[in-house]
Amino acid sequence: MVVGLDIGTSYIRVAIGDYDENGKFRILGTSCEKSMGLRNGNIVNIEAASNAIRNAIDNAEQNAGVDIVSCYVSVGGDQIEGENATGKVAVSPKGKSQREVSKDDIERVIESATAVQIAMDRERLHVITQDYIVDGISGIKDPMHRLGVCLEAAVHIITASRTTIQNIRSCINRAGYMMNGVMLKTLAAQKAVATEDEKELGSIIVDMGAGTTDILVLVHDAPVYTASIPVGGNMVTNDIAIVKGIPVAEAERIKIEYGCCWMENISPDATLIINGIGGRPPEEITQAELCDIIMPRMEEIFTMVLNKIIEKTNLTQLSGNIILTGAGARMDGIIELVQNVFGTSAVRIGLPERLGGIEENYEGPEWATAIGLVLACKDDVKHHDLKKNRKHLSSEKEGKGGNIVKRFLKSLF
Numbered sequence: 001m002v003v004g005l006d007i008g009t010s011y012i013r014v015a016i017g018d019y020d021e022n023g024k025f026r027i028l029g030t031s032c033e034k035s036m037g038l039r040n041g042n043i044v045n046i047e048a049a050s051n052a053i054r055n056a057i058d059n060a061e062q063n064a065g066v067d068i069v070s071c072y073v074s075v076g077g078d079q080i081e082g083e084n085a086t087g088k089v090a091v092s093p094k095g096k097s098q099r100e101v102s103k104d105d106i107e108r109v110i111e112s113a114t115a116v117q118i119a120m121d122r123e124r125l126h127v128i129t130q131d132y133i134v135d136g137i138s139g140i141k142d143p144m145h146r147l148g149v150c151l152e153a154a155v156h157i158i159t160a161s162r163t164t165i166q167n168i169r170s171c172i173n174r175a176g177y178m179m180n181g182v183m184l185k186t187l188a189a190q191k192a193v194a195t196e197d198e199k200e201l202g203s204i205i206v207d208m209g210a211g212t213t214d215i216l217v218l219v220h221d222a223p224v225y226t227a228s229i230p231v232g233g234n235m236v237t238n239d240i241a242i243v244k245g246i247p248v249a250e251a252e253r254i255k256i257e258y259g260c261c262w263m264e265n266i267s268p269d270a271t272l273i274i275n276g277i278g279g280r281p282p283e284e285i286t287q288a289e290l291c292d293i294i295m296p297r298m299e300e301i302f303t304m305v306l307n308k309i310i311e312k313t314n315l316t317q318l319s320g321n322i323i324l325t326g327a328g329a330r331m332d333g334i335i336e337l338v339q340n341v342f343g344t345s346a347v348r349i350g351l352p353e354r355l356g357g358i359e360e361n362y363e364g365p366e367w368a369t370a371i372g373l374v375l376a377c378k379d380d381v382k383h384h385d386l387k388k389n390r391k392h393l394s395s396e397k398e399g400k401g402g403n404i405v406k407r408f409l410k411s412l413f
């Protein structure tokens, strides 16, 4: 059994999957519960967050009819950092003088690429190989047994703040579960939504949640850029609440029911009713007025996304799609808005792969991360014998969990 836990600012989503008797993977159950104790994707109240996590996992267990002991968790937000690095080694001669790249050489070149010191307060989450170069020839996916003298590797290294990871782990432990591993949420999401072609051609994953908008740029099937901005759908809701002078809950309701961020999608005479608050009579406004509040903020957020990407990557390398995930992607008109900001028609909503079970329970773009976690981690589970896993997990309780996480992540890529 593999459990994916997506701890978001507004919702916690859980997906449980396993292999059936024919070895086919499927989703057994899911749950989505209101989140507590988070701000902009970061845990700020451990007690509140762990109660919400317990509640969400309990419901997923009931939904799937199983008991679980541990889960894989997503992490995101602006404390995540991604950086590109390269390493170079001489290929060691085998036998006489023939130089053929060996497993040992590959290990050494990755070691050399990751030799950069990381700060004490940070933890390495993922090291993903982008490319191998043998004697100056690049674009080599697997250099094993290639003849050559010099082996180089380009990697993308993703790090997270140690405190963030510790907070996540203690919330899960307090809720009564173990954490098997942590994965960057956009990296998980792309597993569930991006096609092989999209990943190879160069695509951008943009996950718009309530408190953060996370970005992952993939080129030739590997991340080249990771970023996050601490704004999301909550900001849009707040704008509506402020401009109309109404409570956040009412602003959220009208946003979800009538919100649109592209004026051309709205008929000019369409209206909506804002419920009366504190003795005030209900107010009728046009949907165009609501769009006037929403559109500039959405445009601002996606312009920030674009500027970050332009600053750090070469857009001409991206001939795949811009794939939108997170519940923020449900906003009417978002495709048109992003097409306009990025100046391309290659924009789509990322819906998670259908994997059996009650598919309508996990079909929206907000399920990409939880389903992606399960997909990314399922092979890890298949190859682990449960008893061994339990032994590792008990050592995690004593605070030696770092190694399990590392081992798990190493086996992923």
Ligand SMILES: Nc1ncnc2c1ncn2[C@@H]1O[C@H](COP(=O)(O)OP(=O)(O)OP(=O)(O)O)[C@@H](O)[C@H]1O
Pocket (backbone or CB within 6 Å): 007, 008, 009, 010, 011, 012, 035, 040, 041, 208, 209, 210, 211, 212, 213, 232, 233, 234, 237, 252, 255, 256, 259, 326, 327, 328, 329, 330, 331, 332, 366
């Ligand atoms: N139909 C909809 N139209 C527009 N916005 C929506 C819709 N449904 C949900 N949202 C917005 O999506 C946001 C929640 O997205 P999501 O559930 O992906 O966030 P989260 O994972 O809890 O947060 P984060 O990833 O930022 O930590 C909220 O701001 C909500 O208002």
Ligand SMILES: [Mg+2]
Pocket (backbone or CB within 6 Å): 006, 007, 008, 009, 209, 210, 326, 369
């Ligand atoms: Mg989220």
